[in-house]
Amino acid sequence: MITPGPPPEAERLPQRQVALIDLLDRLLTGGVVLTGDVVLSIADIDLVRVSLRALIVSISEQNPSPWTSTSPLRGDHDS
């Protein structure tokens, strides 16, 4: 059984409603990671329970790059 997934070109409206979960798959794990002045560092996104384990890290001398360090929220496995 097949779902006709992609709509034909003509139906590609800019505002077509995409499923939030597909969007979050991409926006939270994809994309270029640049060190912003305010950085959203997603340590462990748990889309399973929609509890977003999110951590915001500011760039400073003490904390130059959140991307190379291991996630401080690892081990947060309460369920």
Add this chain to the structure above:
Amino acid sequence: MSDLLTYAYAVVRAAGGLQEAAAPLRGVADAPVGLVTDTGVVQLGLVVSHVPAQDFREDALKRHLEDLEWLEAVARAHHGVIEALAERTTVLPLRLATVYLDDQRAREVLSAGRTVFAERLARLSEHVEWGVKIYVEPSEVPAAPAVPAADLTPGRAYLRNRRQQQSVRDTVYQAAQKAAERVETAGRKHAADRVRHRVQQGFLAEAAGSAAGENVVNDAYLVPLNRCDDFLADVTRAADGLDGVRVEATGPWAPYSFAMPPGESGGTAEGAPP
């Protein structure tokens, strides 16, 4: 300190007419979208808008991210801007909520990463991302005709039913495996790259509506524009003849999942440590 911060959506090649294309767009917090450009040989632009500092400072962001409605609004606004621009030029999407103190800081970051961005944009040019998900629906497989259980003791009847259910499940998962192989073959044939996302489960997956069944594969493929039709044709045929398996393609997406080479994106689903 200013009460506005600069929210960045994507890096783009600063093609002619882009400024005009960006001007009518509305981004996060319904703010007008603009272009911050650098002055290098390869002229690049950072697509930005301004967001209220009180909502996007660290403590506020952290709080907001627990709020699904807020997150959805930002995600859709972010996506809306990227999607609109992707129709005109190659975009390099940034991860959600990349925020700078002001445009000048954004320009500095753009200049610092110029080489990498130009390289990456060249690679993504004329490519789009397609999502391919495979679902299994064991319940949709017609069960074996029920044999009258009269000649069996209740215990035996129960065991036989269980065995039947189990075998239906096994069959369906094998079918899903087969569909996955067909999708992979299509990918190897037509796509430039693939990324695995974690399978979709839970509340949001259910909220997606049509997505009944269990998601067993959630991949993204980077496909050259001129191969999209062939890729989709092959992918949508992947479940042919396989009962209880459903293949769903989403897209075309801006190349979110391929914005950075594997290993540099800071935690794609595949590269994440256990």
